[in-house]
Amino acid sequence: MAIERTFSMIKPDATKRNLTGAITKVFEDNGLRIVASKRVWMSKREAEGFYAVHKERPFFGELVEGMTSGPTIVQVLEGENAILKNREIMGATNPAQAAEGTIRKQFALSIGENSVHGSDAPETAAEEIAYWFSATEIVG
Ligand code: CMP
Numbered sequence: 694m695a696i697e698r699t700f701s702m703i704k705p706d707a708t709k710r711n712l713t714g715a716i717t718k719v720f721e722d723n724g725l726r727i728v729a730s731k732r733v734w735m736s737k738r739e740a741e742g743f744y745a746v747h748k749e750r751p752f753f754g755e756l757v758e759g760m761t762s763g764p765t766i767v768q769v770l771e772g773e774n775a776i777l778k779n780r781e782i783m784g785a786t787n788p789a790q791a792a793e794g795t796i797r798k799q800f801a802l803s804i805g806e807n808s809v810h811g812s813d814a815p816e817t818a819a820e821e822i823a824y825w826f827s828a829t830e831i832v833g
Contacts, residue, residue: 694819697775698728698831699812700821705763706806708732713766716809719796722744723782729769729822729823737761743824770811771833776818779811819831 704717705744716821721786734745747753788807791798801807803806812818822831 698771699776699779699818701768702810703766707808708764725770725772728771728833734764783809
């Protein structure tokens with residue numbers, strides 16, 4: 694297995710409920726290292742750009758509204774098989790379908806307020822990391 698990096702966000706629904714530490718601990722307890730982290734309050738333009746792939750979807754407006762409603766923690770996670778591992782740790786997008794023990798099962802409120810985002814493939818991980826971080830901000 695290879696050491697990979699993936700992009701992660703702790704979304705506003707979670708930061709508003711003071712869950713930054715609790716969610717970060719789940720990553721660390723599962724062997725992922727936080728090699729970059731910052732707290733941002735994203736603009737409408739940043740949220741629309743980040744989620745541009747979803748711009749034709751009916752939930753796009755709600756998604757952008759939620760992501761600009763409070764602070765987000767953007768992070769780079771590093772570890773063995775980090776991309777797939779993080780998706781397993783997060784659980785299904787819809788918390789109603791998330792497995793026991795996953796972050797979304799434990800903390801998410803709804804599909805729109807699902808507490809975390811994680812990259813789904815190596816290409817998107819590279820794009821999403823570069824969207825929020827310069828190379829010098831990532832310290833392994
Ligand atoms: P995320 O992994 O950040 O990727 C896109 C987000 O869109 C997703 O998590 C959800 O928060 C949101 N999303 C996906 N489907 C719906 C939906 N049907 N209604 C509202 N939000 C959705």
